[in-house]
Amino acid sequence: MNVLHKDSYTILAVDDAKDSLLLLECDLQQAGYDVLLADSTESAFEYLKSTQIDLLLLDMYMPGQTGLSILMKIKADSQFDHIPIIMMSASNDEDQVVAALELGANDYVNKPYNSKILLARLKNSLVLMEKTIQLEALANTDFLTKVNNRGSFESMVNKAINQANREKHALALAMFDLDFFKKVNDKYGHESGDKALVEFARILTASFRDYDVVGRIGGEEFAVCMLNSTIKEAFNACERCRQLLMNSAIQIEFDGKIEEIYITVSVGLVSEAPPINDYDDMLRRADHMLYQAKENGRNRTYVEQSKLADKGSKEDMEQANSEVSNAHQCVFSGITYQVGLDNVLGDKDLFHDILVMFYQDHGRDIEHIEQALRQKDYQQAQHLVHTLKGVASSIGAMELFDAAKALDVALNDRQESQFQTLFIDVNSKLTEVLSGIQQKLANKL
Structure with missing residues (x-):
């Protein structure tokens, strides 16, 4: 059994005969569809341009413009490519039916229509539309990341x-x-x-x-x-x-x-x-x-x-x-200045204040990390290093970030043989950053 995926579909019925429109509206609404009615070409295109239409029921013969000419105009506009179109007419002119199908109509229904047959064909057209959209998405989308391939x-x-x-x-x-x-x-x-x-x-x-x-x-x-x-x-x-x-x-x-x-x-x-x-x-x-x-x-x-x-x-x-x-370009030793500045949306005064806070808050980190490692309090050591890593990134101290990250990973994996070597690297990078801040912002410290 064909299964539709949306909870609600919007059908646009276009016919110059108001009694036909009212009958279609009644049958389609009873079947659970949202229905829009248009009795002219102008109102039909207003709906097409302003509303999400899932399917179009189009009368073959309309005053002023025939259904075929409307069909041609719709098919000429790529933004309406996905909309299935079912033609309706009381005429038995086979050439007109063939012409409509060749122009891109999805189906054809005789008037007066049989409600069950119309609804079945309408549902089939919607199911086909959904499958086509899904296949196009699969063909155009990278399977892993879901962006365009x-x-x-x-x-x-x-x-x-x-x-x-x-x-x-x-x-x-x-x-x-x-x-x-x-x-x-x-x-x-x-x-x-x-x-x-x-x-x-x-x-x-x-x-x-x-x-x-x-x-x-x-x-x-x-x-x-x-x-x-x-x-x-x-x-x-x-x-x-x-x-x-x-x-x-x-x-x-x-x-x-x-x-x-x-x-x-x-x-x-x-x-x-x-x-x-x-x-x-x-x-x-x-x-x-x-x-x-x-x-x-x-x-x-x-x-x-x-x-x-x-x-x-x-x-x-x-x-x-x-x-x-x-x-x-490092204005402060050990800090990629523009990276840190961009993190505060270019506010130089604020960034300099943040550097002062970094100096004050992390000036004794090496002493505290060394003590935690000596006491084998690896949880405390990792907390200190992890915090330092995050703050280093925010101020643009990327070499310190990399060094702290390596020690953070080693602490997480309890790779004790690497602790001393990685700690020396963190010590060196943090000392460079602190010295750079001290040299540039000595009056604020």
Whole structure:
């Protein structure tokens, strides 16, 4: 038995005969459908453009415009592709029926109609529509992450390029590649790696606008196409995503225990103003910038400098490039200044106050961690290290973050042989950060 999945379906009945419309409304409502009625072409298209229509019942012969001409107009508009259309007519003209089916009608019902037959054909058309939508989704969606697959991404970006050329606005394209992802698969297994990919796809989708195009290009590579976006706006969006991922703990099951892992991503970004001609060229250039990001330390966004985002946006491009070049320049020893600054939305005074608080709150962490390790109070040691790791990330002390993370993992796994070596690394990195804060903000300490 055919089973429909939605609780309610909306049927639009179009007929110039009001008595026919009333009869259809009665029969369809009794069968549980929501019904809209239109007695003219104009009102029918108003409904189509403003309301979610699941199926259209269309009379073959209408005054002013025939049902066939309406059918042709509907089929010419891709936004109505998914709507099944059942033609209805009292005529027995076989040529007209064949013409309607060849134009894309899904079925044909004679008038006066048999209610049971009409409802059965209507239901079959809705079931077929649902199966078609599901198959299209499967064909266009990456099975694991549920974002667009490579083929669907390319198709949608090409449509976006056409739209950008028509509307004369810029288009940005970014490539994302998870850093050292093979190590995640090798250490924790592919099931954990898959979970990390799913979580990154969620973060990626949440970081961009609903109408931006997100796709998985292959493996741990993803891409985003941003419509009507300046290079500065695109850069900021990529940075939001990168920082959100960097600070997000991904919970996995490993050796019967729940562990938290952290991953980072490198990003290559390009932008182009109309006329935009070549998707492959933009993707290739974005991939080149991604390579530059990885070659220069990973976990960063690199912007192509040779192209302008749009005519007259030279200032935005120069500012974005300045941000890229400065984003990882340490103003404070041991701290990637721009990362910490971005975490407080660019408020320098607030960031400096946070650095002072870090100095005051964590200045004796080494002493406390060393004492906990000496007393083999590993729970307390892990609490101190885990807290330090999180705060280090928030202020942009990424080398300290990595060192604390390694000691945190060793403490969690009780790998006692590694404690002293990893503790020395944390000591060195924390001392560097504290010294840098002291040198720059001595008057506030």
